[in-house]
Structure formats: C-alpha cells, structure tokens
Amino acid sequence: MSFVGKNIRKLRTVKKLSQAAFAELFGLARPSVGAYEEGRSEPKMETLIQIAQHFGLSVDLLLTKELTVNELYQFDIFKEQLQPPAPAPTLVTEADRQQNVTPLVYRNRALEYIVRHHDPTFVNALPWLQLPHQLTGSTRAFEVSGADMLLHRQGLRHQDIVLCSRIDKAKPRLKTGNVYVFVTQSKVLIRRLAERLEGDRVLRLRADNPDYGSQELELTQALEIWEVRGVFTTHLRAPALLDERVAELERKVEELAERLSNL
Numbered sequence: 001m002s003f004v005g006k007n008i009r010k011l012r013t014v015k016k017l018s019q020a021a022f023a024e025l026f027g028l029a030r031p032s033v034g035a036y037e038e039g040r041s042e043p044k045m046e047t048l049i050q051i052a053q054h055f056g057l058s059v060d061l062l063l064t065k066e067l068t069v070n071e072l073y074q075f076d077i078f079k080e081q082l083q084p085p086a087p088a089p090t091l092v093t094e095a096d097r098q099q100n101v102t103p104l105v106y107r108n109r110a111l112e113y114i115v116r117h118h119d120p121t122f123v124n125a126l127p128w129l130q131l132p133h134q135l136t137g138s139t140r141a142f143e144v145s146g147a148d149m150l151l152h153r154q155g156l157r158h159q160d161i162v163l164c165s166r167i168d169k170a171k172p173r174l175k176t177g178n179v180y181v182f183v184t185q186s187k188v189l190i191r192r193l194a195e196r197l198e199g200d201r202v203l204r205l206r207a208d209n210p211d212y213g214s215q216e217l218e219l220t221q222a223l224e225i226w227e228v229r230g231v232f233t234t235h236l237r238a239p240a241l242l243d244e245r246v247a248e249l250e251r252k253v254e255e256l257a258e259r260l261s262n263l
Helices: 004-015 019-025 030-037 045-055 059-064 069-073 107-116 120-125 241-261
Strands: 101-105 128-130 139-143 161-167 179-184 188-197 202-206 215-218 222-232
Touching: 004 019, 004 030, 004 045, 004 059, 004 069, 019 030, 045 059, 045 107, 059 107, 101 107, 107 120, 107 139, 107 179, 107 188, 139 222, 161 179, 188 215
Parallel strands: 101 139
Antiparallel strands: 101 128, 139 161, 161 222, 179 188, 179 222, 188 202, 202 215
C-alpha cells in the first residue's frame, strides 16, 4: 500500500501550500494533486523523484510510511540553513563479493534503480551478468538507452551493455576523455568527461553524438559514479570509412607487389 497521497497532503500542510501552489512547483495540473491526495491516482516515478528531492526526503519514505506532521517538522528542509548530508557508506552487495558476476540494470528499471540503489536486497535481486574476465572491486552493468554515445556507427549502441567499476565519490579519480555512468536523482546518464571545473566540483560532460549538447554536473548531484571498462554488444560493426580506405590500399599494394614479383 502506498502512502504517497497522505504524505503529499501533510507536506502541503506543514509548508502552507495550496493544491494549486503545489501543482505549480512540479508542473502538474491542480486536479492531479487532489487525485493523489484522495488515492484516485499516484504520481509518475519522475514526479515522485522531483517531490522527494525538493523536500529532502527519500522516495522510499514517501511511498512506504505514513509520516506524521511532527516527523516532517524534524527534517532539515524546514530550516533556513541546510547542512550538507554526511556521505552514505559504500554499498557492498553479495554480487560484489563474488568474482566474475555483476548486477545488471536494464534500461526499463533505471528509475527503480535510482530510488533503491542503496538497498542491498534490491541490488542482489537484480539479474546477474556473468563476466568473461574479472573487474576489480564493486561492479555494475547498465543497458544503454538511446544513441547519445554513437558516432559514425561507432561507440555505444542502443541496448548495448556497459560493464563498469565503482568510482569512490569521496575521492573521485576521474580522467578526462573516459566514459562514466552517473546515477543522479532523475536519470542514469552515460557520458564522456570533457572537462573538470571549479576545483573539480563541477564536471562538463559530453555525448559522442554531436546532436546531443554538452552539460555540466555538480559532483554532489551524483548518487553513484561508475567507470565504463568494457561493453557487451550483439552488433557486428561495419568498418569505418577510414578503415575501408586503408584496407583497399593494402589490397592494391599486395596486388602491385605480386605483379612486380612476376616481372
């Protein structure tokens, strides 16, 4: 049973927001807020994440516990000055303890992973992918969604699986030019690191596909960071144009050498 409707009503109460004001905050229609509170419908996962992030709560808490007004007043969101949260302990799952296997996050479970990435029970229940060789430390596999990282038929294709190693958020060692998976409050983002800004607090990320613009990401917005170490694909890539030209030149040189040897 979900308690999200009751919790939305109580959040509005303690923040003194009308249904219309609450709806405006999250780009909703006012009747939708009423429907949530009366239990006639529930917000989409994207909206739940926005609400949780805005009020400093977890999505799990919104869905699984009916919060009291007194409990809500205890959260830091009702104070004028917010203190940065203490870093979460590094998750070690059963899969992390075993060699040559890694939890696999399919693209249709990306939002669910965002919400429950810190829950060992959930992570252990994900499908496990058998690796052909061992990656050191904690690992994850993510299914690629879209053509953001595809250029001239080269790169990461839709439905490819990227194999990743965990990056320590407390001391992130990120290399310009490498590809990383950033798990944020709203999406699982696969991008190449283009530049580190503001004392490494901000990352400029780019897609290999020029149709997608670059973007900036504050390190504090990343729930998890994974470095792409390999890719599992079912696509047989055709040679790039340059490769084709080199192969043609090699064939012509071989033919010429054979003719010269026959003189």
